[in-house]
Amino acid sequence: MNRYNLNRKKFIQGMGAVLTLSALQSSGLVSAGELNGLRVGLIGAGWYGKSDLFRLIQVSDVNVVAVCDVDERHLKEAGQLISGRQASGKVPHLYEDYRKMLADHRFDIVIIGTPDHWHARQAVDAMKAGAHLYLQKPVSVDVLEGEAILATARRLNRKVQVGTQRRSTPHLIDAKENIIDKGLLGKIAHVDMCCYYHMRKNGNPPIEPVPDFLNYELWTGPAPLRPYDGLPHGSWWRTFMEYGNGITGDMCVHMFDAVRWLLNLGWPKRISATGGIYVQKDGKSNIADTQTAIFEYDELECVWQHRTWGTPADPEYPWAFVIHGEKGTLKGSTMKYEFVPQGKGERIVKDVVYEKEEFPEDLKEPRIELNAAPATRRHMQNLIAAIEGDHLPVADIEEGHISTASCILANIAMELKRPVSYDPKMRICINDPEATQRLRRPYRSPWEHPFIK
Template sequence: MTTPRTANRRRFLQGVAAAGTATALFPSPRNVFANESPNSRPVFATIGLRNQGWAITSKSFKFADFAALADVDSNVLGANVEKVQKNQGKKPDSYKDYRKILDRKDIDAVMIATPDHWHTKISVEAMYAGKDVYCEKPLTLTIAEGKLIEKVVKETGRVFQVGTMQRSESSQRFLQAVALIKHGRIGTVKKVTCGINGMEASPVIPVAPVPSELDWDFWLGPAPKVEYRALPEMRKGYGGGVPLYSNCHYAFRNWHEYAGGKLTDWGAHHVDIACWALGASDTGPSKISPLEYTLPVEHKDGYPVVNDQYNAATKFKLRVDMPNDVEMIITSEGDNGILFEGTEGRFFVNRGKIVGKPVEDLKDNPLPDGAIEEVYGGKVSANHTANFIEAMESRKQPISDVWSHNRMLEICHLSNIAMRLGRDLNWDPNKREIVGDPQANSFLARENRKGYEINM
C-alpha cells in the first residue's frame, strides 16, 4: 500500500529528476522561504519544548517567526505557547502530533529538541516534507541512524544544523582553541583529554501512574514499550518540575533505550571540538579501549538485566586511538573541558576559560588576522540559529553539519558499546563498522517499535 507520505516522497524525487539536481535541491535565495513576509523572516516550528526546546526557541525570536509548537506533554505545550505569544506578539498553533507541523506548507524549518530516540524519525520525515532542520545534539541514538540522515540530507538537499553550539558560541573560546592547534602553537598534537563528567546511579524506580498531561506511548515512540517509572521527589533547578528519578523527562539521558548517558551528552560537545581541532572531522578512530568504567546495573551480552534503574555508565575512562598517533582520553574525572597536549606545549579550554602558556603567549605573538574566521569558514555568526538561517539563505550546510557531527559521535557511540560489552573495539573508519566482532556490530542499529517506523 502506498501511504500519502510515501507518495509525497516519490513526487519530491520525481520533481528533482525533472528539474535537475542543482535547481531542485538548491533553490535561489528569493524562493527559499515559503512564507513571503515583508521582512523575509523564515517561519519556524519547534518540536519538543522542555528545557533545551525552549532554549533554542527563545534564542531564535530575533531571527524567525514561530508558527507552531508540538509536544506530547500538554502542560509543557501550553506553557510554551504562552511564552512564545508573549515574546513575538502572535500565538503559535499547538499540536501533540508533530506530523501536523510537517504537513504545513507555510513552515520553512523545524527545530527538534525531543529526547534522542526521536531525533532521526522526525528529522528524516521533516526533510522529505521539504523542511530544513535544526536538531539538538546528540543527533542520533545509533551509528546507523547517522548514516541514514546523511543519505537523506544528500538526497533532499535540505539544510541541516546540529545543535552543537560550542562551534558558534561560548565567546569564541573553542574557535580560538581550534585555531591554536591549526597554527601549530603546541607543535604536533600527541594527546587530547575530554573531561565530560560522570553521573549518579539511581535507586530502584517503581512503576507509577502516568501523569494525566503526558501521552506516554507517544513519548516512547520508537523505543520499546515499557511502563512509566518515577519516584515522587521532584528535581530542583534546571529540569525542575519533573521527578528526580524517572525513565522520562530530563532523566531520559541515563537510559540506553533513549540516549547514551554522558558520552553522547557532554561528549557530543567536547569530542566534537577535539576532532575539529585534530582535523579528524571526516574520519574516525582505529580503536576504542574501555580502561575503567562503572555500569550502575548488571549487563548480560551488552543489555541490562533489570529495567528499574538507570543503566548508562556512571564513571569511565576510555582511550581512543585517533589518526596520526594521537591518543584521545574520554573521562568522567577532573575538569569538564578539553586539554590539548603537544610537543611544544599544552592548554585547556571549556565554556568558562581558555588557559595555558600558548594562550598567554598570544599577548606578544597573536594569531594571524582572520585565523578565527578561517576556522569558522567565514564571518562568525551571532549565534547558532543565525548561522542556520544564513545557511538556509545560501543553501550551503552550516557550521555544525551532519557529516562532521556523526563522525565524532561515532566515537561516543562506540565508547558506550565497548563498555556495555566490556572489551576493546577495532573500528574501520572507511567502512564505518567494527572489525571482526559481529556481536558488537549488532549494536550499530536498533529497530523502531512497530507503529513508529520512519516514514520514507
C-alpha cells in the first residue's frame, strides 16, 4: 500500500465527521469494500479532470467511488477508463448532478475539473459535504468567490490543493533551491511573464439544438445562458468571459503563481492593465487577444503580456517567466529553466522531468501533458500528506486565491482603464466603489453566490 494512504477510521474521526464509521456503513453510504484507500470523487470528467484523477491513481491506492459530468458520453467513457485504472476494477457510480453525488456518498477527496464558472460553487459544496479538494485553477471567476472558498476551507479545516502545479515541478523546484534561494540573481527588481499561444478560438458556429447527451442548462449553471452553438468542450468555453477570465485568468495565473512562490510574494500593492480585442475582431470570442498587466510590489514589477496572434518574443519560451536580477537572469517554463549570469559565469540549464520509464502508461494516455504529469503526481502526493499531517499543501487555497484574484483584478483594471488596489481584509478595492462592485458577478437564478459577508 502506498505510504500516503490513510487509515480510514482515523481519517474519518480526525476530520470530525458527524456520522460515525458504523453509521456510515449502516446508512449504505460506505460499504465494507470502500473502507480501503481514500474515497475519491470527480466532478468534471472531461480531459483534464480525468488526467488529474489518473495521476492520483498512480501514486495512491484510492477508491474512485463516484464521477459526475453533465455530458453523458464523457461520463460513460470516464467510468470505463477508471474501471481499467483503479485496483478494484470497479466502475464508479455515475452522476449528472454533482449535488446528488455529494448527497449520496462521503468523500475524502473530491477533484474538481469543471469549467471555471463552476469552481467556487462546487468547491464550497464539496467541502461542506466533508471532502478535501484538488481544485483546478483558476479557483474562481470573481474575487469574492475566492474569498468564499478560502473562508470555508479555514472554517472547516479542509485541505485544498490548487492545480497550480508549477510549485511541484521538479526543474522549477531545482531553480528555486539552487538559483534563487542561493542568491545567484542578486537584487531582483523586474519580472516578465508571457503567453503567445494562439489559443483564442474566434469562431462563428451557428445556433443549433442541444444534443440529448448534454444537459446544457446544468452545464451553464450560475453563468449567463448563452444560445447553444455547439459543444462547449475543447476549450470553446474559454473564449467567452461569461465562463472565465480570458487568457490572463487561464495562463497568467500559472506563471504569476510560480513567480510569487519563487520570490515569496503576497498580494500586489497595485494592479494596472491595458488591452482588448485589437487584431482578431471576427468571430464570437469576447476575451482580449492582447493584454499587458503590471503587478506592483515594493521595488519590483511583475509584467504580464499575452497575444493570441503573431510570433512569440522568444520562440523557446512562448509561455514563461523571466526573472531579472542584478547578477543574472532566470528564464523558466514548463519545459526547462535557464540561468544566464551577468558577465562571466556558468550558464545553468535544467530540463523537464518526464518519468516515462516509471510510469509507462503515460505514453498511452490520449492528450496527456507529459511534461506536467510528474508535477501533478507530486501535487497529489503533497495533498495527501497535508491531509494526513494536518498542514497546508504547497498550493494551498490562499495562494491559489491570491494568484487567481490578481488576474481577475487585472481584467477589472483593463475594463476601467485605471489601476486598482485590493484590500483582502476589507474585501474592497481601495477608494474605488465601481471596481469593488465588480468583485462579485451576478449568479443566474436559482444558483446562489457562495460569498457571505
